[in-house]
Amino acid sequence: MREEFPILQREINGYPLVYFDNAATTQKPNSVINAMNDYYSNSNANVHRAVHTLAGEATEGYESCRSALKARFNANKAIITSGTTEAINLVAHAWGRANLSDGDAIILTEMEHHSDIVPWQMLAQEMNIELRFIPVQKDLTLDMDLFEAAIEGAKLVCVVHISNVLGVCNPVEKIIDIAHRNGARVLLDAAQSAPHQDINFEELGADFMAFSAHKMCGPTGIGALLVTDDAFDEMQPFMGGGDMIETVSIRGSTYQKNEQKFEAGTPRIAEAIGWTEAIKWLNSVDIKTEHKRILNSARWLANQLRNLGMKVYARHGDNDAAVVSFLHPTMNSEDLAHLLDARGFAVRTGHHCAQPLLERLEINGTVRVSLYFYNTHEEVVSFVEYFTEIMERFA
Amino acid sequence: MREEFPILQREINGYPLVYFDNAATTQKPNSVINAMNDYYSNSNANVHRAVHTLAGEATEGYESCRSALKARFNANKAIITSGTTEAINLVAHAWGRANLSDGDAIILTEMEHHSDIVPWQMLAQEMNIELRFIPVQKDLTLDMDLFEAAIEGAKLVCVVHISNVLGVCNPVEKIIDIAHRNGARVLLDAAQSAPHQDINFEELGADFMAFSAHKMCGPTGIGALLVTDDAFDEMQPFMGGGDMIETVSIRGSTYQKNEQKFEAGTPRIAEAIGWTEAIKWLNSVDIKTEHKRILNSARWLANQLRNLGMKVYARHGDNDAAVVSFLHPTMNSEDLAHLLDARGFAVRTGHHCAQPLLERLEINGTVRVSLYFYNTHEEVVSFVEYFTEIMERFA
Amino acid sequence: MNYSAELVELIEEFKEIDDKMERLEMVFELADEVNLLPSDQWTDSTRVHGCQSEAHVKIGLVNSNVNFQAGADSKLVQGLMGILTMAIHGCDANIVLELTPNFASEMGILNSLSPSRSNGFRNMFDKVMNEIRTQLEAQL
Amino acid sequence: MNYSAELVELIEEFKEIDDKMERLEMVFELADEVNLLPSDQWTDSTRVHGCQSEAHVKIGLVNSNVNFQAGADSKLVQGLMGILTMAIHGCDANIVLELTPNFASEMGILNSLSPSRSNGFRNMFDKVMNEIRTQLEAQL
Ligand SMILES: Cc1ncc(COP(=O)(O)O)c(C=O)c1O
Numbered sequence A, B: 001m002r003e004e005f006p007i008l009q010r011e012i013n014g015y016p017l018v019y020f021d022n023a024a025t026t027q028k029p030n031s032v033i034n035a036m037n038d039y040y041s042n043s044n045a046n047v048h049r050a051v052h053t054l055a056g057e058a059t060e061g062y063e064s065c066r067s068a069l070k071a072r073f074n075a076n077k078a079i080i081t082s083g084t085t086e087a088i089n090l091v092a093h094a095w096g097r098a099n100l101s102d103g104d105a106i107i108l109t110e111m112e113h114h115s116d117i118v119p120w121q122m123l124a125q126e127m128n129i130e131l132r133f134i135p136v137q138k139d140l141t142l143d144m145d146l147f148e149a150a151i152e153g154a155k156l157v158c159v160v161h162i163s164n165v166l167g168v169c170n171p172v173e174k175i176i177d178i179a180h181r182n183g184a185r186v187l188l189d190a191a192q193s194a195p196h197q198d199i200n201f202e203e204l205g206a207d208f209m210a211f212s213a214h215k216m217c218g219p220t221g222i223g224a225l226l227v228t229d230d231a232f233d234e235m236q237p238f239m240g241g242g243d244m245i246e247t248v249s250i251r252g253s254t255y256q257k258n259e260q261k262f263e264a265g266t267p268r269i270a271e272a273i274g275w276t277e278a279i280k281w282l283n284s285v286d287i288k289t290e291h292k293r294i295l296n297s298a299r300w301l302a303n304q305l306r307n308l309g310m311k312v313y314a315r316h317g318d319n320d321a322a323v324v325s326f327l328h329p330t331m332n333s334e335d336l337a338h339l340l341d342a343r344g345f346a347v348r349t350g351h352h353c354a355q356p357l358l359e360r361l362e363i364n365g366t367v368r369v370s371l372y373f374y375n376t377h378e379e380v381v382s383f384v385e386y387f388t389e390i391m392e393r394f395a
Numbered sequence C, D: 001m002n003y004s005a006e007l008v009e010l011i012e013e014f015k016e017i018d019d020k021m022e023r024l025e026m027v028f029e030l031a032d033e034v035n036l037l038p039s040d041q042w043t044d045s046t047r048v049h050g051c052q053s054e055a056h057v058k059i060g061l062v063n064s065n066v067n068f069q070a071g072a073d074s075k076l077v078q079g080l081m082g083i084l085t086m087a088i089h090g091c092d093a094n095i096v097l098e099l100t101p102n103f104a105s106e107m108g109i110l111n112s113l114s115p116s117r118s119n120g121f122r123n124m125f126d127k128v129m130n131e132i133r134t135q136l137e138a139q140l
């Protein structure tokens, strides 16, 4: 698999790149890079409504992404956005502003990424809506008792499927069940789960699901919102422009009926074509086996780091992601990351766009190792070896 | 120049591609394609805040786009968006909702693209704002007397710099002058002018300027909004998420002070890197000379088409774009486009996302030939030859 | 299903043409095969949706034979209607219902058209088949 | 400007190191050169903005000689402060003001750092120079 990813041949400071920043963004296989290259070199044109050959090819390429998304995730409606963040903002504007009113409540969790917090804070301020944050417990799980207690009066539940900081997979089936029994819709932030699991959207039962291509081997600049037919019917247009309208006159406009209603302007054509290939690539991976493999590496790594005196923030249950967030008792995280980079190890430090979670954990940030399917156990072992050397020389 | 654009080697139905759909989107030179390729193959990482080498390279690549935009257009603030459409919607949400109120007026023109109409119709409905459309006259220019009469009470003037249907360049200096003397801000839709002119944003004096990379040899999925410092200070955040915040807590959030405030979520990294190369390419072109050359070809084409009995909708003054919109007296435009495609000629038909303009012209659509710098006069001549053949065989 | 001799011949003729313009030219010529539905009889119920231009079809059953009238503001679309005319007009409705749009693919005309046009053809085909089915059922 | 002998030597030493980790190690060691500004004296006015971690600097002029105190929660940042200490501490303020951040580039340390860290160094450098300039002017 590794030879399909050209960047994995790269050297950093004379050492082979060991890319452990996959929760931030994943690398791209040749098939994805080449498809975009080929599009720009052979088929580039604007989509929809045009008659010429290139426009036909571009339109088919763009729409193939929607088909691939619907097929992979078993969804009826796939709106293409610029990423998870825009997908969530789309729900806030297109669904939230039309379906919520003064005094309604939205449930969030303390584990949310800023992208699933800030849009709701802005909406809450505009519409006088109450935000209820479900706390994260000492064992790094959500307090489900408090969730059940908080559900009354809530119209929407926004929950991260897998935490990008902890790798913890939340009990979303249960959350969806409780929410629906209480008449609340559910938005799933699947930015971290879509790359790591086979998700059946219709079966899972969420109303909205947001995720980004770049975290699942696809290009930057594109993502999607899956929506059930019912929720789709409740959505009002968000951004206005070309492609999302049926007719425009100076007296008023009418809108498209399908997903294009929410895709104003020239869409992300090359990106859609690249993403289609990334989905094909993911379809070809035995995700269950690969997930088990990298999760075991993560468990091993967590233990090694604990033995070296690190504080590790992870659970590593079977559905959790292969993410290891940790802190050195005294050494500054960015210093550590600089030293790791000196030998080619790419890890992330900082607040990971999840400050409320860190506030609950009473820390400012972590060092985060996040694995993906192209990572090997040997890489993890070499990480531990070098990490041990750093500890001996610097700590 | 042509050999820099790989797609221009392509054959369609056994004939060389003659790409005359440049107002819809332009083709990409190798430097742009290769830069993105290289990014994904060697430097792909998420931007901002990370310590490792790839993240540094990605961040520098992304920010180089902003620098290139500021330098090319002489602007202090360049917000990166997904395109012209999102840039205009950003003004509507971030500036419009914060600075307009019940009873205010916005001036638009009948020449606007749907992307510069629908966002304002949506805002007008939400906030009870009056939209005043400046009519297009028989000679295809804006009625400036009516504009002067309409300016009173207007807080914002939205005007397309160059019409994508007619190629007509509007007197934006005069419009900006009148608007500013009456205390109205001006949003320029520069989707068609940014690719064809050297624009000095500060000197021109507009408050906002929106345009797309894909129409100026850059990638899909990215565009920009230039903003003056004054107008920037009046803008409230639009979409919420990562990167646009300074701090987030469950009690509330604070925002970035610079352009990132309006760039929520993982940005369009590869696209920014590609666009940077496109801007470099454009900087290397002698735009005045090239513009004159293709404009002359367009004038010649317009005359030939008139001689063949077509109704041509164009003015072709010195600042107008090399666009020729026309109609056959009886033959269906899409039929014509299909026949043109049979010999490799890519033209666009339909309403070009400007239905109010077509309504004023009392037509449903046009056939549109739009030239760019890599087009040659020989291509235009061969177009006329084949067009003549079609007329003889089919009309 | 078995194609009519006329349709088989037409498919063969199309297959022999390599040049896209000539293929389009042939489609244009087939516009004359259409039993024209005059534009003053175009209504919302005759309209084929999802076509970029105006396209209208009307189905009648004479005994159980299909009577197909059509009209469009595009000659190309009307040519496609001409092909459909040759495939179904005057034929027994029960046999017609076995037809799939494959015959048009076999001719190579669908991939000579822009995706929106070939979608338009499929929409027209589906609408015609649905009408025939409804009217057949109504006769029972 | 002319660098102090100490600084020239340091630049040479850095230039000889190819390995990034060793270069970082040397920066770490230079953290000891800093005249520590204790964290209870960190205030908003000592803070270097645009640094990811906490970084604080304080300038005093003894006659016209620079007295440089600093502190950070990152040892790497403190090492950079150590380098700056060797470049300016105890030197004549008028001479120091001729310094540019070039010496750090010459050492190759800036491109061993992430862009945010090397920006942080530039911000620190600018803040220190501004303080020196302000205090010099106040003395006049
Ligand atoms: C004048 C004008 N404005 C706005 C747009 C919208 O640009 P985009 O679709 O790239 O957002 C276009 C292009 O389609 C245009 O020509």
Ligand SMILES: Cc1ncc(COP(=O)(O)O)c(C=O)c1O
Pocket (backbone or CB within 6 Å): A023, A024, A083, A084, A085, A086, A113, A115, A116, A160, A162, A163, A164, A189, A191, A192, A212, A223, A353, B242, B264, B265, B266, B267
């Ligand atoms: C859990 C989670 N939600 C949302 C996001 C935002 O995704 P994007 O930045 O691609 O919009 C991320 C990634 O940064 C994430 O990890």
